[in-house]
Amino acid sequence: MSSLSESQHDSYLCRVAIVGLGTVGRGVAEILWQHGKENNNAVQLAGILERNQENPNLADWVQRDQSLLYYSIEDLLTDPTIQVIVETVGGQTFARELIRKVLESGKDVVTANKDLMAVHGEELLAIAEKYGRQLLFEASVTGAIPVVRLLQDYFHVDDIEKVSGIFNGTSNYILTEMEQKQLSFEIALRQAQDLGFAEADPTNDIAGYDARYKLVILTYLITGIWLAPEQITLEGIEHLEPEDFVYASRMDRRIKLIGYLRREAQNLQAFVLPLMIPRGDAVAEIGGSTNTVSIQGRFSEEISMVGKGAGSLPTASALVADLEKISRGFRLYSHRLVKQYRLQPFEEYIFRHTLRITVKDKPGIVAQIGKVLAEHEINIYALEQLPQYHQKNGSHPVIFTITLEACQEALLRKALEKINKADFLLQPVSVLREIA
Amino acid sequence: MSSLSESQHDSYLCRVAIVGLGTVGRGVAEILWQHGKENNNAVQLAGILERNQENPNLADWVQRDQSLLYYSIEDLLTDPTIQVIVETVGGQTFARELIRKVLESGKDVVTANKDLMAVHGEELLAIAEKYGRQLLFEASVTGAIPVVRLLQDYFHVDDIEKVSGIFNGTSNYILTEMEQKQLSFEIALRQAQDLGFAEADPTNDIAGYDARYKLVILTYLITGIWLAPEQITLEGIEHLEPEDFVYASRMDRRIKLIGYLRREAQNLQAFVLPLMIPRGDAVAEIGGSTNTVSIQGRFSEEISMVGKGAGSLPTASALVADLEKISRGFRLYSHRLVKQYRLQPFEEYIFRHTLRITVKDKPGIVAQIGKVLAEHEINIYALEQLPQYHQKNGSHPVIFTITLEACQEALLRKALEKINKADFLLQPVSVLREIA
Numbered sequence: 088m089s090s091l092s093e094s095q096h097d098s099y100l101c102r103v104a105i106v107g108l109g110t111v112g113r114g115v116a117e118i119l120w121q122h123g124k125e126n127n128n129a130v131q132l133a134g135i136l137e138r139n140q141e142n143p144n145l146a147d148w149v150q151r152d153q154s155l156l157y158y159s160i161e162d163l164l165t166d167p168t169i170q171v172i173v174e175t176v177g178g179q180t181f182a183r184e185l186i187r188k189v190l191e192s193g194k195d196v197v198t199a200n201k202d203l204m205a206v207h208g209e210e211l212l213a214i215a216e217k218y219g220r221q222l223l224f225e226a227s228v229t230g231a232i233p234v235v236r237l238l239q240d241y242f243h244v245d246d247i248e249k250v251s252g253i254f255n256g257t258s259n260y261i262l263t264e265m266e267q268k269q270l271s272f273e274i275a276l277r278q279a280q281d282l283g284f285a286e287a288d289p290t291n292d293i294a295g296y297d298a299r300y301k302l303v304i305l306t307y308l309i310t311g312i313w314l315a316p317e318q319i320t321l322e323g324i325e326h327l328e329p330e331d332f333v334y335a336s337r338m339d340r341r342i343k344l345i346g347y348l349r350r351e352a353q354n355l356q357a358f359v360l361p362l363m364i365p366r367g368d369a370v371a372e373i374g375g376s377t378n379t380v381s382i383q384g385r386f387s388e389e390i391s392m393v394g395k396g397a398g399s400l401p402t403a404s405a406l407v408a409d410l411e412k413i414s415r416g417f418r419l420y421s422h423r424l425v426k427q428y429r430l431q432p433f434e435e436y437i438f439r440h441t442l443r444i445t446v447k448d449k450p451g452i453v454a455q456i457g458k459v460l461a462e463h464e465i466n467i468y469a470l471e472q473l474p475q476y477h478q479k480n481g482s483h484p485v486i487f488t489i490t491l492e493a494c495q496e497a498l499l500r501k502a503l504e505k506i507n508k509a510d511f512l513l514q515p516v517s518v519l520r521e522i523a
Numbered sequence: 524m525s526s527l528s529e530s531q532h533d534s535y536l537c538r539v540a541i542v543g544l545g546t547v548g549r550g551v552a553e554i555l556w557q558h559g560k561e562n563n564n565a566v567q568l569a570g571i572l573e574r575n576q577e578n579p580n581l582a583d584w585v586q587r588d589q590s591l592l593y594y595s596i597e598d599l600l601t602d603p604t605i606q607v608i609v610e611t612v613g614g615q616t617f618a619r620e621l622i623r624k625v626l627e628s629g630k631d632v633v634t635a636n637k638d639l640m641a642v643h644g645e646e647l648l649a650i651a652e653k654y655g656r657q658l659l660f661e662a663s664v665t666g667a668i669p670v671v672r673l674l675q676d677y678f679h680v681d682d683i684e685k686v687s688g689i690f691n692g693t694s695n696y697i698l699t700e701m702e703q704k705q706l707s708f709e710i711a712l713r714q715a716q717d718l719g720f721a722e723a724d725p726t727n728d729i730a731g732y733d734a735r736y737k738l739v740i741l742t743y744l745i746t747g748i749w750l751a752p753e754q755i756t757l758e759g760i761e762h763l764e765p766e767d768f769v770y771a772s773r774m775d776r777r778i779k780l781i782g783y784l785r786r787e788a789q790n791l792q793a794f795v796l797p798l799m800i801p802r803g804d805a806v807a808e809i810g811g812s813t814n815t816v817s818i819q820g821r822f823s824e825e826i827s828m829v830g831k832g833a834g835s836l837p838t839a840s841a842l843v844a845d846l847e848k849i850s851r852g853f854r855l856y857s858h859r860l861v862k863q864y865r866l867q868p869f870e871e872y873i874f875r876h877t878l879r880i881t882v883k884d885k886p887g888i889v890a891q892i893g894k895v896l897a898e899h900e901i902n903i904y905a906l907e908q909l910p911q912y913h914q915k916n917g918s919h920p921v922i923f924t925i926t927l928e929a930c931q932e933a934l935l936r937k938a939l940e941k942i943n944k945a946d947f948l949l950q951p952v953s954v955l956r957e958i959a
Contacts, residue, residue, distance in 0.1 A: 118682075118822050125681060231823035232923070233677055240676070240851070241844050243671055245561060354889075369829060372808060386554050387667035387840040390830035393805060394823070405825040408677050 091492040101414035104134030104163050105173045106185060108144045111199055111226075112401025116148065122407075128464045129414035130407070133169055136160065160185065162193040163245035171413055173200040173406055183207050190220045197409040199402055203351060205300035209313040221413055224254070226405035228301045229254055229396040233408065238308035242384065247309050251347040254301040254359075256376035256396045257292035258344045262361075263374040266341060272325060284376055294323035294360045295344060297431065300356035302346040302359060305380075309348065310355065310428055317434045320358040320433040327361060331519060332444060334471065334488045335363055338441075341371040342519065355428045363441060363521040370502050434497035438520040441490045442503075446511045448485040450513035456489070456506055463502040466492040484513050493523030525551050531665035537850035537952035540570030540599050541609045542621060544580045547635055547662075548573070548611035550582065550839025558843075566843070566851035569605055569610075576807075596621065600628040607849055609713040609842055611635040619643050626656045627816065628709040633845040635662035635838055641736035641938070645749040657849055662841035664737045665690055665814040665947040669844065674744035678820065683745050684820035687783040692812035693721045693728035693831045694780045699798075699810040702768045702777060707755040708761060709834060719814055731780060731795045738795060740784040741816075745784065746791065746864055756794040763797060767879060767955060770907065770924045771799055774877075779953065791826040791864045797956040799877060877926045880924040882947045884921040892925070892942055902928040920949050929959030 103119065105112050111136075112398050119132035123522040136157040148155060157163050160292035163172065172189045174196060176182045182203050185197050191214070198204065204211070204224045229252075238244055253259050257279060264275040276293065285510040307313050324372040324498055335342050340363040364371040369391055373379045378396030383389045401423050443513040446452055455472075461468060472487035491499070499518070506511045507515050539555065541548050548571075548762055555568035572593040573581050584591055593599050610632055612618045613797045622632050634640065640660050642646070647725065661671040665688075674680060689695050693715060697762070700711040710792050711727065715721035726827070727733045735752050738849040743749050760780055771778050776799040785792040800807040803828055809815045814832030819825045832838040889906070896903065908923035935954070944949050 114822070121821075122679065122681075224933070231820070231826055233673055233826070235668055236677055237673075241672055241848070243558065243840075243843060243847055245558075367807075372805075384667070384840060385557075386550070386843075388831045388834070388837050389667070390667055391826065392826065392828050394826035398824070400822040401824050404679075404820060406683070407679060407822075410676070411679055460566040 088299050088413060099131050101410060102133035102168055103171045103173060104136065104157065104166075104169045104411055105132070105175060106136045106163070106176065107176035108137035108142055108148070109133060109175060109177065111402045111406070112173070113144045114399035115139050115173050115175065118403050118407050119410075120151070124364045128152045130410045130484070134163060134166070140220045143278060144228065145148070160188065164188060164194070165409045169194060169473065171410060172443065173410070175406070176200075177202075179203050180204065183211070186211055186213075186222065187214055190218050193220065195221040195223075195413050197223045197226075197406050197413070199224070201208055201227035201300040201304065205303040205316055207459060208304065208307060221419050222407035222416070223412060224304070226240055226402050228304050229380055229392075230394065230398065231401035231404050231483070232380055232392045232394045232396065233284070233405070234305070234380045234382075236408070236412070237382075238305070242382065242387075244309050246385040246387070247350070247382055248347045248385055248390065249479060250309060251345055251346075251379040251383075252306050252370060252391075253343055253348075253373055253378050254298040254346045254380070254396065255292050255295070255344060256378055258295070259297070259373065260284045260376040261293065262324060262327075262342055262344065265327065265329065266336070267374075267466055269332070271329060272327055275480060286511070293325055298344060298346045298359045302348060302357060305346075306348050306355070306357060310426070312352065312355075312428055314357065314430065315445060318357075318430055320360065322360045324361050326517060327519075328382050329489070330342045330486050331517070334441070334443070337471070337492065338363065338469065339366050340364060340367060340521070343370060345370070345374075347522075350372045350428070352429065353429050355389065355430050357430065357435065358436070363439075363519055380422055434495065434500065436496050437493050438496060438499075439493045439520070440499050441488060441519040443486060443517040443519070444506075445484050445486050445489050445513045445517075447513055452509075452511050453487070455509060455511075458491075459505045460491070461504050462505075463498055465494050465498060465502055468492045537566050537606050537846060538569035538604055539606045539607045539609060539846055540572060540602075541611060542566070542596070542599070542629045543610065543612035544573035544578055544584070545611060545613065547838045548609070548834035548836045549580045551609050551842050553764060554836070554843050555846075556841050563810060564724070566846045570599060570602070572599055596624065600624060600630070602663055603828065605630060607631045607633060607846060609846070611842070612636075613638075613640050615642060615694055618916070619647070619844060622647055622648055622658065626650045626658065629654065629656065631659075631849050632655040633659045633662075633842050633849070634950045635660070635842055637663035637733070637736040637740065641739040641752055643721070644740065644743060659845035659848060660672045660740070660921065661845045662838050664740050664911075665816055665828075666830065666834065666861075667818055667837035667840050668828045668830045669740070669841070670816045670818075670828060670859060671744060672844070672848070673818075674741070676816065678823075680735060680745050682821040682823070683786070684784075685785045686741050686745060686816065687781055687785075688806060688816040688827075689779055689809055689814050689815070690734040690782045690832065691728050691731070692814055693725065693732070693782060694731070694815070695809065696720045696812040697729065698760060698763075698778055698780065700764065700766065702772070703810075705765050706766070707765060734780060734782045734795045734882075738784060738793060741748055741782075741789070742784050742793060743889055746786065746862070748791075748895060750793065750862055750866065752791075754906055756796065760797050762953060763955075764879070766922050766924075766955075767953075770877070770879070771955075772936065773801065773907070774905065774926065775799060775802050776957070779809075781806070783958075786864070789863065789865050790867050792867050794869065797808045797957055798955055799875075804920050869929070870936065872932045873929050873959050874932060875927065875929045875959045876935050877924060877955040877957070879924050879953040880942075880953070881920050881921060881922050881949045881953075883949055885947055888945075888947050889923070891945060891947075894943045895938055896925075896927070899934055901930050901934060901938055 122128045135155050261275045345362045346359045379393045381391040469490040558564045571591045697711045781798045782795045815829045818826040905926040
């Protein structure tokens, strides 16, 4: 192979300070430090600010290069040799204030803070535009999977008809364990916590908030519209029972927590819901803590991306990719926003619903439910009551499961209102959906 | 939802002419035409040149807008209102000359021509750089899967340790059919031809040349090095037999034609080979004509992308993405080339080999082969001779299959040299590999 001389390098030097030395901040520092050992790196680690002097990650950096350490935001903001701040503090109040100040001081910002971007992205991007600075947030959506970049720079976003996928690794890990090992939700969650896949307070992940923040950001990238998170219908995975997975398996389905955005003409459909997915569908086969994002284009057919959506280094690598983008002289590109949209009410969506019905056994229950469904002209697609299903003696609850033919959410709700009043129910009917 | 006014658009007008109105060229014309009906499109269809006036795709455009039609390259080159040429002529001689002339005339070029880029990419990119023009080729590798863009603009390519995947849809379709329907190669190929998945002369796809061209381009994007295609070890899929798939299935494997590039320090490993892949590995589950590319980063773990690698509109959508990139004022970014590499000789690679041995049955064959393997200190991992395996009477050939423990290719070759001399062989031993 021929020997090759060093080629010119047309990017400019980009000196970076990291604020917040938690899991992700430490990862960014490590990657930039490793890159620093190689030649020709436009992105340079130039500062670290961690307000908590007890943070154990600090000790490493005190040893490696004490001159990197900053002790106040003001020192960073007024240092003209720093061009970019990586915000890895997390949370909303302090981080929002920090990013605002950094942009106003004439520096660029790179962040992984999905909550903040989902709730205050519109405001912060406006500040960035006003000061001619950049605010990049690739790492805020599915970690190292480069979906933000692709939607910002690559796809003709007007051609995108659908974005969907598994946006949260913790809940996917729990769902995978529940299915494969027939665990209860509680045990799968505790196991995920023991292994470090779930936090002590797992609400953000298991109730779907995290996935919804990401969907808000994706919706912005595709439509130019910032939805408020609460506008997006949300259901988590806490209410799922082992029985749901057993039934899904017999229906040749898996259960996945899916973030979903669909555009049809002026209508937007958006939700985060646990869905039944036919096995063999690519997304059904994504197990463990892996994330996936699929983009359905008008012309490109479906493109899917799969990778780790979290973790110190995968998330940090996405932040570093944003830093490289800045170092390459990226020009802020305004969203080509020309359309107005109507967010369709959830009641208009059409699903194939599966009902898990837990009852005190007595004669006539199926007939009674069947009657209500028929009154609403909802057809039954499949029905199952296993003999002595999860019963140890006759007095235990009986669970049976009905899958309905596709119908509008509104129609199902009307029927459920009636069914849920029945005295034989031991708990309200639980609903699992499948895209029709 | 709030109503939103049209935001500023900071991209500049980019008037495009398409040369070659075949399957892909027609797709590009169609997409640009559709986009043209919407507001605010920076990329405009401004010309079509198809030298063959008998081309049936021309009729549509004569009807739609005759003013788009050009009749000579010179007219296009000298038209100052055209900024970019989309080359969808294919082939090497004419296309190479065309691209050179276009770049010299001060226009940018977008192409899907993988053969041309793999063989003459270095020369053509040098011409583009000399004239300060752009030569983009996203569509040349796996169609709508945006891997070229990601490697050029996004990933810190020095961090990439491995790129691998299924780069050819035709051969993957044939392999999937052979496996699922126990077809012979010939029948699966004919079926693919009937369905339009394979060309009348399928050599480029089934012998692996197409996948190898793509691997040459990926290697350049990651290392800055242009390998000659012939430097990359290549084996196609024509020699595979139904027996290979039956055995693979019993080993819980599938067979995929894999393009593979690995970098370890200064060493490069590169090949295109049919490989045994454990089921459950994401790449094993990619069936039909779908493509996939996986990128293994030092920090990002593995990211995989899946989508259609060919077809009129998917390929055209990648060309259009390049056009949009140009319209957004993309700056040519030289490869950050600082390293020298050594392309490791294939003999140094380590695989787990599976041998399909077709013999005239007689006593002592296993002992004889076992002895040769032992002399070379190659261990047997699994061995199988099914009773009356594919035999209709005693005189028919007997096939048995041996999977060896991982060893260097060189060692296997030495052993095979001996084994292939045995008089009981009805054909040379067939080898299938698996990454150890």
